Structure formats: C-alpha cells, structure tokens
Amino acid sequence: MTSYTAQGTGPNILLLHGGGGPQTVAGFAELLAVDHHVVTPTHPGFGGTPRPEGLTTVAGLAELYRDLLDELDLDEVTVVGNSIGGWIAAELALLGSDRPGLDRVGSIVLVDAVGIEVADHPVVDFFALDFPTIAKLSYFDPEKFRIDPAALPPAAQELIAGNRATLAVYATEMTDPTLRDRLAGIKAPTHVIWGDCDRIVDPEYGRAFAEAIPGATFEVLAETGHLPQLESPELLASAVRRVAGDRGRDA
Numbered sequence: 001m002t003s004y005t006a007q008g009t010g011p012n013i014l015l016l017h018g019g020g021g022p023q024t025v026a027g028f029a030e031l032l033a034v035d036h037h038v039v040t041p042t043h044p045g046f047g048g049t050p051r052p053e054g055l056t057t058v059a060g061l062a063e064l065y066r067d068l069l070d071e072l073d074l075d076e077v078t079v080v081g082n083s084i085g086g087w088i089a090a091e092l093a094l095l096g097s098d099r100p101g102l103d104r105v106g107s108i109v110l111v112d113a114v115g116i117e118v119a120d121h122p123v124v125d126f127f128a129l130d131f132p133t134i135a136k137l138s139y140f141d142p143e144k145f146r147i148d149p150a151a152l153p154p155a156a157q158e159l160i161a162g163n164r165a166t167l168a169v170y171a172t173e174m175t176d177p178t179l180r181d182r183l184a185g186i187k188a189p190t191h192v193i194w195g196d197c198d199r200i201v202d203p204e205y206g207r208a209f210a211e212a213i214p215g216a217t218f219e220v221l222a223e224t225g226h227l228p229q230l231e232s233p234e235l236l237a238s239a240v241r242r243v244a245g246d247r248g249r250d251a
Helices: 023-032 058-072 084-097 131-138 154-171 179-185 203-211 233-250
Strands: 003-007 012-016 037-042 077-082 105-111 190-195 217-221
Touching (some): 003 023, 012 084, 012 233, 023 233, 037 058, 058 154, 077 084, 077 233, 084 154, 105 233
Parallel strands (some): 012 077, 077 105
Antiparallel strands (some): 003 037
16 A cells, blocks of 8 residues: 555645755645646655565556555645656656546646766666765755764664665666657656755756756756755745746646
8 A cells, every 4th residue: 555645635745855855845745736736655664664575667656646546535746856856747747648538637847856867967876875974965065964874763764764765766876768758658748846056866857857858848946956845845835836837727
C-alpha cells in the first residue's frame, strides 16, 4: 500500500519528493494546499516505509503512482517532481501517453529533475559526496541548510541512511540512457523549472531536459539551488500555480 498524505481542495497536484525524502516537500505541500488538493506520496523505502522487494526502478515508481491516481480517481492532475521525483513525473507522463482516454495526468512540472544524460553537463556523483559537499552543491546559500548528521538523534540518522540506501536502489547512476529520446513521447503540457545555482544538475542540463520534451517551457529561479521548494518556496509555488491553475480552469 502506498503511503501518502492528502490535503487542501482545488485543482489536483501530485507532489513527488527527491532523494532527500518526504520531509523536503512537506512544507511546500502545505503551501500549495492553500488553494489546491495536494497528494504527497512517500516513495516506498523512504521515511522508514517498507519497500516491496520487486520495486527497484523509477519506472516501477511511475507505475505505482499511475495506480494511485486510478485508485483515488483523480483527473487533470498536475504532477510536480523534484530531482528523482521529476524523473518519476516524466516516466508517469510517458505511461499516460500509452493510455488514450485514460490518462489522468493533465500537466507536469519538473523541478531540477535528474534522469537524462547530457554531454558535458553530467549529474554529480551524489553517492561519492559527504554531507557538507552535498549542501554546498545543492543551495545558493548552503549555510542556511547545512546539517551535521552526526549531531542528530539516532533515529534521524537512521532515516537519513535509509533514504540514501533506498535512493541507491532506484537510481544508482541517477540517469537512464534511454530517457532523453523517450521524452519526445510526452504529450502533457510540461514546465521545467531550475535553480540558477544548482550544482547537482546545472541549468544547461535543465535546458536540455526542456528541449527534449515537445512544447515544454523552461524557467530559471534566481538565487536558488537544487531544492527550490526549500530555498525559494514562494517563487516555485507561484510557478506551479500558474500551471495547475490553468489545468483547473480547463477541466
């Protein structure tokens, strides 16, 4: 069973977290829920949740969330994904393109997503980095978000370690060499948003992501790194509302 929270009323949003775990989008979900219905799943294995043995890929997560949207009977959903969550969102949109008349995805918003390969703009080798380096590369102002895992309570340390281990199961390389070409099959309106100071996946990587999706738009957020929902939540929420609000009016 998929673990998720649901809050708010209005146009539907499915909010997909990245490798940092569900806590990286919890506050942002509350912000969007002021005027939207926001469903925020926890990827199995993150946040101390169980992961079925056979669930090991990003494509598998996309199938899981397609089934969740069916179960909840949600239509015209704006799928918002950060980092690996953006990769999942793209795969979910591709699944929908194979189901004429049954696609529940109305639009997608990819926020500093990973998943494609871009020459001369590689995804940083996340698993080779210590936490201070991750913070340095992830934020415009790292000092606001820097943590020392060794100073955290044992339970919190265990959650961080579990999230990291689960991320390695789903996306050790952080890319799928087939994804960039497959993005041409996305039919849902797509908005790609990137932090100008993201050094995990730089803005040129984001531009390549947008260029691979027919009709996609590309927006850069100033003084923002890899996690806009933490560093520039109001700017990101404004961009998401423009997309999700349009879907609500069209529905």
